Amino acid sequence: MAIQDITAYAHLTDEDVEEIGRRLTALEKKHRDSLGDADSRYIRGLIRTQRGMDLAARAGTIAAPAIAVPAAAVLGVAKILENLEIGHNVMHGQWDWMNDPEIHSSTWEWDNTGPSSGWKHSHNVVHHTYTNILGMDNDIGYGVLRVTRDRKWKPSTLLQPVTNVVLASLFELAVGFYDVDLGRFFAGRQTWEETKPRLFETFRKVGKQWGKDYVAFPAVAAAVGALLPGKAGRRTSAKRRASAAGKAALVANLMRNVWAYAVIFCGHFPDDVETFTKRTLDEESRSEWYLRQMLGSANFEGGKALTIMSGNLNYQIEHHLFPDMPSNHLAEVGREVQAIAEEYGLPYNTDSFPKQFLQVQKTLMKLSLPNSMLRADASNAPEVRSDEAFTGNAEIAAQTGHKQLRKGLALLKKARPKFLA
Structure with a gap:
């Protein structure tokens, strides 16, 4: 129920795909050659702003517990x-060209429970190499959610609506244990010797991260309260300030978790984002890899604030094409990528943030049910297509010619049942 022959599915010739690859390579080179002082000022200024917000929020919470709620919101934005926009992109190597030892993929440790070393392996290497390849890319449901019919339904899948909320709320732990791959260990496909160092490294990072937010931060707040005059006042103030500091960190982490979940899911699981079988990897060229990234990602639209708050991952298609391209270039890159997609009749999956998010949630709720309760054909559902979507429908195939994948997908969409598709 996934794509096997990506060139044929895209209704392109081998020459078309190679030309797309050539143009995307040239596009990347053009933007890399343009990098300079303005880009350096952008990332350095953003880091100063973020650190200032973090410090101001924590200091404000300690100094005046009454403002803990707005301070928690500011801390959440800082996280x-x-x-x-900073940690994820720095660890991708987007700013390595500056040769700054602090702002470098080899040295950056982000404010998250996931060790940077594990994240760079599981995300940068595995996910970005094998994007949406079934059985290769763990991002397809993160091992706990059914986001495609290719994942077998079990009675426990009925709990997916609850699992989804838990995952969003504790997303930092999903990130933290992502590279440990406990599922492989419990399935017997990974030894304890392979699992142990990654597991213990993650435990250490969780301890360090939570120690900072829930032990050190409240302890400093309590110490400040203890300095106030009056014995009763000191005890009350210390306890109150420590409690406010802990709660502020909890709210900030929850904000960060839910927002990161929403951004990532909107780039990977809206309707018409394609999945692929391992067969697509057979002698896959760089140009075919580009095509897989274009079909296997989605963008969402919004203003400048949304772009920065999403780490420019509202340009997920462009990020997947050029993972180590500085994020502040992706908007301009996107206009050129969209023009290429239109020229070759390819879909350019983009819509408003609310619509993409609601599509994802609809898919997650729908796929909590067994396939027998779903009406759309398994080769032509909103969340999955396969080569058979065209080869198995002669009428639509006859209307979908060279460079007409976008037209064909529109015809397939019209052919789907509307309810529980």
């Missing part, structure tokens, strides 16, 4: 900026 979002650090994780998405």
